[in-house]
Amino acid sequence: MCKECGCDHGGDVRIDGCPVEPREHGHSHEEGHTHAEDVHMPILDENARVAERNRGYFEAKNVWVLNVLSSPGSGKTTLLAETARRLKAQGAEVGMIVGDLATDNDAVRLREAGIPVVQITTGTMCHLDASMVARAARQMDLDSLDILIIENVGNLVCPADFDLGEHARAVLLSTTEGEDKPLKYPPMFHMADIVVITKTDLAGPAGFDRTAALANLNRIAHHADILEVSARTGDGMDTWCDVLRHLRTRGYAGDGHHHH
Template sequence: MCTICGCESAQTHAPHVHDHPHGEGDHVHARVLQLEQDILAGNQHMADHVRAHLASQHTLALNLVSSPGSGKTTLLVETVTRLKAQQRPIAVIEGDQQTSFDAERIRATGVQAVQINTGKGCHLDARMVHDALHDLPALPHGVLMIENVGNLVCPAGFDLGEHAKVLVFSVTEGEDKPLKYPDMFQAAGLILLHKCDLLPHVRFDVDRALAFVRQVNPDAPVIQLSSITGEGFEGWMHWIDTQCAAA
């Protein structure tokens, strides 16, 4: 059981600590904090190893995060299709609690994908990514896309060795998501405002949402796009190209 979020993650198993009465609460609390620190330190060590490995191949790794239902997989399918057309090496690591549906959608494009099922775990961790890389080809000067489990809480605290977290924020969600989940929005290196083709049909104030984004993350660029109409994809692909050049 992960002492940080309560999920059962392969990387974050830790001994169960019983709460004791009779004045032992402070000791138990200190022990739990130490376990959390050990878990995150172990994950960080593995993430640094993954990052060094990818850097040696000049591979750009992007960690796509979002809440469930944001259209992250649909966006990813369109993205890898365009990258493949550019002859850029690309592969995908798919994270989900159950099923392999998302990986199958990626493979249908001709791009190799590894599915990671986390079971009761609510996020990927660096060990999972490290192990998945053994099932993928080298991607010199290419792109590794990591689709994290749909969750706006736990993935914010776990480095996977990525170059940047890309947050997919859908217009079908509330404008106040940045204020409700500030850690995730603060961790994002890029924010994609997705499903913009639905704006005429939903109550979503773009200006208000962007103002909330700026309150918690003044620096991350925001791209408005739609995987259905293609709106904004030129900017998204250009951002990937610039990050590849930096990698």
């Protein structure tokens, strides 16, 4: 159960449609059965442990991992499908894991970019956790990837607490959702390594106050790089892809996950 909102940790998690056994859930794949002390281990401690193992596994496979977070509908899938097309054209091998409560709609959209995608459906859970990602990653050929991008469940609250084993976090803020979101949801924005202002083509019609948004982000997301992108028009896409390739090239030694 998510400590923030009480969302159910019941057994309805599926990976590409296949049920994940409830008893297995939350435990690593190498350790199939439950130890008595694990039952009382705080969820986030257990998650942190699995996340560290994911990170080690990704690094052993030489895959750089990005966790993408934002509110529902702020443009994650649209941005990531376009990102996949561009990175692929530049010679980077990209795979994605996408989380939603239900449907494989986003996986279908992302696969249209010609990349491997694994869909996690969480049933009732409002965030991805490290063990779900460990299971989904087992479905991918990590040896063939340079970059793995994880689209988290659309939610500005709970996913902030769950390290997935990523190397960096990108948090999206769309021009249509209000420039005060960073002030209202500080933990999510505070933990961002990159903030992407999305749907810049809609800034005018939405009455987006860019100056206020940047001021709010500078207050809350101190150390984040701030980018402005329209996946619709392509504005800002080259810079965003350059940042990702730069981070990937820089490798794993940097301070890529100072959110812990």
